[in-house]
Amino acid sequence: MRLQSLKSVLDVIAILFALSLLPHSRSEAEEPAMATQVYYRTTTVDGLTIFYRETGPKDAPTIVMLHGFPSSSRMFEPLLARLGDRYHLVAPDYPGFGHSDAPGPDHFDYTFDRLAKVIDKFTEAIGLSHFTLYMQDYGGPVGFRMAIRHPDRIDAFIIQNAVAHSDGLGKTWDTRRAFWNDRGRHEVALHDNLLSLEATRRRHVGNDPKIDRYDPDLWTDEYAFLSRPGVMEIQINLFYDYRTNVAAYSAWQAWMRKTRPRTLVVWGKHDPSFESTEPQAFKQDLPDAEIHMLDAGHFALDTAANEIASRIDGFLKSRP
Numbered sequence: 570m571r572l573q574s575l576k577s578v579l580d581v582i583a584i585l586f587a588l589s590l591l592p593h594s595r596s597e598a599e600e601p602a603m604a605t606q607v608y609y610r611t612t613t614v615d616g617l618t619i620f621y622r623e624t625g626p627k628d629a630p631t632i633v634m635l636h637g638f639p640s641s642s643r644m645f646e647p648l649l650a651r652l653g654d655r656y657h658l659v660a661p662d663y664p665g666f667g668h669s670d671a672p673g674p675d676h677f678d679y680t681f682d683r684l685a686k687v688i689d690k691f692t693e694a695i696g697l698s699h700f701t702l703y704m705q706d707y708g709g710p711v712g713f714r715m716a717i718r719h720p721d722r723i724d725a726f727i728i729q730n731a732v733a734h735s736d737g738l739g740k741t742w743d744t745r746r747a748f749w750n751d752r753g754r755h756e757v758a759l760h761d762n763l764l765s766l767e768a769t770r771r772r773h774v775g776n777d778p779k780i781d782r783y784d785p786d787l788w789t790d791e792y793a794f795l796s797r798p799g800v801m802e803i804q805i806n807l808f809y810d811y812r813t814n815v816a817a818y819s820a821w822q823a824w825m826r827k828t829r830p831r832t833l834v835v836w837g838k839h840d841p842s843f844e845s846t847e848p849q850a851f852k853q854d855l856p857d858a859e860i861h862m863l864d865a866g867h868f869a870l871d872t873a874a875n876e877i878a879s880r881i882d883g884f885l886k887s888r889p
Contacts, residue, residue, distance in 0.1 A: 605653035620668035621661040624653035634660035637706025641667025647874035685714035725831040737847035777839035837869035
């Protein structure tokens with residue numbers, strides 16, 4: 570009797586083991602994200618080495634990702650990991666940023682118009698004929714210039730905490746406007762307002778009460794970049810040119826109203842630099858724009874990468 574009971578137990582174990590070897594189905598929601606290879610490349614534009622990150626199938630819809638200040642293409646790593654299995658993602662570093670060349674101001678004119686021309690030529694150099702533009706912070710003035718110059722290349726806009734209306738610039742811009750009006754007198758104040766370690770931290774955390782969501786490496790790495798020899802001078806020169814962006818806002822608004830590009834706005838509401846009214850200002854120019862306010866800061870990918878990836882995927886898949 571004991572032998573028969575033992576045989577029954579062994580039979581059950583054998584059956585369970587055999588079942589464990591059989592393939593089993595999983596729902597789509599349970600499937601892990603497909604791992605994709607990110608490539609770290611360079612190309613030459615106007616004698617400058619431009620660094621860029623690239624992932625995804627080249628026959629998929631392309632998103633060109635334009636980073637903010639004082640960041641680099643590194644800020645888009647969370648999206649490269651989440652969307653690289655479905656989209657062709659390209660994220661360059663501007664001249665003077667990240668791993669791209671940073672010639673001194675005596676050898677390169679650090680203006681937003683010049684940056685836009687370089688990145689425009691960059692897209693040509695790597696063979697991009699049309700794409701969606703993802704614009705964050707400084708990516709706005711670079712991207713709008715590119716779009717106005719070559720509207721036929723633009724499939725859509727993704728705007729994330731980038732401004733095209735004067736009312737979108739908050740109280741912190743008082744010091745910056747004073748700098749534009751009298752550079753010599755206000756350069757020290759601008760440094761504290763824009764380029765200090767505390768300003769670099771504040772750009773990330775903003776007024777978010779949940780500061781434990783933010784990795785301090787985000788701002789210490791950026792401040793290390795700002796502290797490299799010659800970079801402060803480059804950034805001060807470029808920011809002095811930011812006044813030309815404000816002067817161009819009305820032209821950008823008129824262009825949006827005329828051309829009506831498909832637009833997704835994803836906006837971190839804890840942004841200390843730009844006003845939370847700015848998404849609705851875009852809605853005035855682009856009534857069909859899709860707007861989403863996020864529980865995030867100026868660099869919304871710090872804490873809301875999953876939601877942003879989901880919004881982008883839904884937006885691009887809904888293309889008529």
